Amino acid sequence: MKRIFKHRMTWPIIALLVLVLVNTIARPSFISVTVQGDKLYGPIIDILRNSAPLMLVALGMTIVIATRGIDLSVGAIMAVSGAVALTIIEGSPAPDSLATVMIAATAGVLVALVLGVWNGFLVSVVGIQPIIATLVLMLAGRGIALLITGGFITTINSDPYKFMAQGYLIGLPFALFVSIAAVIAVALIERRTALGVLTEAVGINPEASRLAGVRSRSIIWAAYAVSGLLAGIAGILYSSNIMAADANAAGLYIELDAILAVVLGGTSLMGGKFSIAGTVIGVFTIQTLKSTITFLGVPPAVSPLFLAIVVVIVVLVQSPQLRDRLSRAVRRVRRGPATPTLTDSGAEAAQ
Numbered sequence: 001m002k003r004i005f006k007h008r009m010t011w012p013i014i015a016l017l018v019l020v021l022v023n024t025i026a027r028p029s030f031i032s033v034t035v036q037g038d039k040l041y042g043p044i045i046d047i048l049r050n051s052a053p054l055m056l057v058a059l060g061m062t063i064v065i066a067t068r069g070i071d072l073s074v075g076a077i078m079a080v081s082g083a084v085a086l087t088i089i090e091g092s093p094a095p096d097s098l099a100t101v102m103i104a105a106t107a108g109v110l111v112a113l114v115l116g117v118w119n120g121f122l123v124s125v126v127g128i129q130p131i132i133a134t135l136v137l138m139l140a141g142r143g144i145a146l147l148i149t150g151g152f153i154t155t156i157n158s159d160p161y162k163f164m165a166q167g168y169l170i171g172l173p174f175a176l177f178v179s180i181a182a183v184i185a186v187a188l189i190e191r192r193t194a195l196g197v198l199t200e201a202v203g204i205n206p207e208a209s210r211l212a213g214v215r216s217r218s219i220i221w222a223a224y225a226v227s228g229l230l231a232g233i234a235g236i237l238y239s240s241n242i243m244a245a246d247a248n249a250a251g252l253y254i255e256l257d258a259i260l261a262v263v264l265g266g267t268s269l270m271g272g273k274f275s276i277a278g279t280v281i282g283v284f285t286i287q288t289l290k291s292t293i294t295f296l297g298v299p300p301a302v303s304p305l306f307l308a309i310v311v312v313i314v315v316l317v318q319s320p321q322l323r324d325r326l327s328r329a330v331r332r333v334r335r336g337p338a339t340p341t342l343t344d345s346g347a348e349a350a351q
Contacts, residue, residue, distance in 0.1 A: 067223045080145045
């Protein structure tokens, strides 16, 4: 039993289950799923669909953090990706054509990949600190998106593009299958090949890894490229959900949600050990929290404070130091007051 509670996945799962339980008690319809035609609907289905962009961004963030880095530009990359895709579709004579939509989505993702490669170049080759290198694109990226859209919110009407975020496949949201595919791909690459071990080695000690023959520069570069690629796909899903390219709102603060999800999942910001499964649990926890905030009717201005308080509580519950102190305190209470020893009794008699 002790081994189970010491596992790093135990407390993230418990936190998510507690959230689900609280929501179910507050509104029993939370876990209900209805079937309309051949499609499933319900709060749980909404969480699965709406978590897709955050899932993609958090997976990329996990790999970057594993290399002892950080990527603050994912939200801006999402904005650029959506702006590129919708601009191409808007200028096309056949916006409903599947070929047009595929070309537009591919172009948006490729541009995002280039931006991720740029971040990796600044960090791994130039040697700029990750928080500074990605902060540059975080600030400039939305300006690039505004230049692409001409400073306006670009809207389109294209059923194939709308399908990516709002469509259904075998009864479930298509966006859910996109996130599942991303999780499987990242897990297979990072956990079934030597790349995962090398990524952890670079995160633990980049210099020692380099001296051992590991191409740490290439691994760090690739981590930021993957983060940009996944953020680009997330940008396509986000713009598909609202059918518009809003450079100012697309992916706003999603980098913070992604970092929170990664940390809640048990990955250390110090680099090294990381958990793909933990990130998945963290994403669902964040998305469930947002659903809870909406249900409780918390005003939008206060919702960040509510989210921060809950996250602090979850992080404290997961803290090994806090759990050790609480367990020591419980053991002291169970033992009761210390009984005087024989030496103490003899000293008292002598006095």
